Amino acid sequence: MRNFVAVVFADKARAYKGLRALWELDGIGQITVHGSTVVHRDDHGHIVVDSKETHPVFATAVGVGVGALLGAFAGPVGMAIGIGTGVAIGAATGAVIGGAIDLDRADTRQEALVDTGMVLYRGQSAVIADVSEDWLAHLDEAMERLGGAVHRRSSEELHAQGKPHDDYRGHSDYLYPYEYVPGEYPAHVG
Amino acid sequence: MATTRDGLDQARSAAQSLHAALTDAAARPGGPVKSDFEAMPTKAQAIADQVGQSLDVQNAIARQALDEALRFLDATHKSTAEALMSSGQATEHFIRQAISHARRAVDKISEAVAARRAHNAPRDPQT
Numbered sequence: 001m002r003n004f005v006a007v008v009f010a011d012k013a014r015a016y017k018g019l020r021a022l023w024e025l026d027g028i029g030q031i032t033v034h035g036s037t038v039v040h041r042d043d044h045g046h047i048v049v050d051s052k053e054t055h056p057v058f059a060t061a062v063g064v065g066v067g068a069l070l071g072a073f074a075g076p077v078g079m080a081i082g083i084g085t086g087v088a089i090g091a092a093t094g095a096v097i098g099g100a101i102d103l104d105r106a107d108t109r110q111e112a113l114v115d116t117g118m119v120l121y122r123g124q125s126a127v128i129a130d131v132s133e134d135w136l137a138h139l140d141e142a143m144e145r146l147g148g149a150v151h152r153r154s155s156e157e158l159h160a161q162g163k164p165h166d167d168y169r170g171h172s173d174y175l176y177p178y179e180y181v182p183g184e185y186p187a188h189v190g
Numbered sequence: 191m192a193t194t195r196d197g198l199d200q201a202r203s204a205a206q207s208l209h210a211a212l213t214d215a216a217a218r219p220g221g222p223v224k225s226d227f228e229a230m231p232t233k234a235q236a237i238a239d240q241v242g243q244s245l246d247v248q249n250a251i252a253r254q255a256l257d258e259a260l261r262f263l264d265a266t267h268k269s270t271a272e273a274l275m276s277s278g279q280a281t282e283h284f285i286r287q288a289i290s291h292a293r294r295a296v297d298k299i300s301e302a303v304a305a306r307r308a309h310n311a312p313r314d315p316q317t
Contacts, residue, residue, distance in 0.1 A: 002304070032304035034297055052217045058286070132304035134311035176213075177296040178206040 002034075002155040004172070005139065006073045006118055007127045007148040012040055014147055015125035016181060021142045022129055023179040030138040035175025036129040037066060041120045050182050065174035069128055072158055073118035073151050118151040130155070130172040198248070198256075198306070201240040202299045205259075208233050208266070209292040216285050227270055227285070234267040234292070241299065249309050252302035259298035265291040 007022075009015040015038050026033040038050045049066045053059040120126055127148070133139055136152075143150050195203075208230065215226035241256050241263065248256060266288050273284035 029307055032300055032307060034300045034304075052213055054217045054219065058216075132301075132308070134308050134313075173290070173293050173297075177209055177293060177300065180210075 001134070002130070002132045003152045004069060004072065004155060004158065005127075005129050005131055006070065006151045007129075007143045008118065008120060008151070009125050009127070009146070009148050011123065012038070012125045015040075015127055018127045018143055018146050018148045019179060019181070021146060022127060022131075022139070025138055025142055030133075030135070032132040033177075034130040034132065035172050035177050036127060037175050037180070038125060038127055039066065039070060039120070040125045041122050043122055045122055047120065050180070052180065052182070062174045065171040066128065068171045069175075070120075070126075072153055128175065130175055197240055197244040198252075198299070198303060201237055201244060202296065202303055204233070204237045204240065205263070205292065205296045205299050208237065209289065209296055212270075212285065212289045212292055216282070216289060222273075222281060222285050224274060224281070227273060227288075230270040230288070231267050231274070234263050234270060237295075238263040238267070248302060249305060251305040252309075255298045255301035255305060259295050259302065262291045262295035262298060266295060 007015075007018050009018055019036060019038055022031075022033055022036060025031045040048045040050070042048060047067070047070065049062060051059060051062050053062050131139070140150050211230065211233075212227065215222045218226065238260055241259055245253055245256055269284045269288035269291055273281050273288060276284055
């Protein structure tokens with residue numbers, strides 16, 4: 001079964017441990033990771049995607065793509081915000097491009113609670129991934145051990161519910177198909 | 191769960207590395223440099239050969255995914271070769287094309303890996 005997962009962690013360091021654990025599960029054949037990235041919500045409420053992309057046009061495309069995936073976990077309001085504005089790109093390059101989605105807004109938070117319960121509060125980080133999994137417990141247990149809260153949306157369900165422009169498989173192209181860790185976080189892995 | 195890495199696993203790793211190398215080249219400050227991707231057409235072809243060799247031992251779903259992967263690897267090979275023969279904005283255009291093709295190729299190989307794992311895995315009552 002192919003799913004999009006968002007695993008929310010208390011901070012960046014735990015998120016990168018979660019990313020490592022995700023790819024380790026792939027390495028031992030318990031899940032197959034098609035793509036992943038890490039996003040952070042900063043103190044100003046902006047959501048930042050860790051990306052190696054430096055070209056402004058393509059960085060913005062990454063923001064819009066990942067924003068749409070993230071929005072899918074935050075209910076209809078979050079989805080609209082995600083597609084409309086994208087998320088900021090930065091950490092890896094220091095650049096901040098584009099808009100930001102604010103999932104802390106009261107209306108968004110309520111929608112999120114009704115729908116999937118996924119909210120990224122200020123200071124928190126999340127691993128976003130596109131995975132195939134035959135046994136859900138493998139991912140759930142590994143992330144729980146690291147303090148991560150797992151949220152899932154089936155790829156099939158998102159495609160069935162989406163509007164014609166909601167190409168989630170296309171958006172997942174903006175996820176790295178391997179364990180990408182920006183240079184500034186080496187202390188968080190291993 | 192078996193963790194022995196066979197030709198398909200190795201092809202997937204190689205395709206992941208190719209995508210990483212292409213995106214690294216594209217992200218270079220000041221733009222991509224040709225020497226960064228001189229070897230990439232050959233690498234794309236080598237991965238395609240590896241995928242081709244593993245086709246016969248896969249199930250039908252995996253074979254279908256790998257057939258598609260082969261098409262994307264061929265497109266990656268062509269785009270990287272075009273990038274080497276071009277200059278300026280055209281080079282960047284062909285690298286972007288190559289990144290997109292390589293990304294799809296990895297995804298299709300991963301789909302094949304997932305199909306094989308699903309075939310061998312016990313059924314989860316939660317899924």
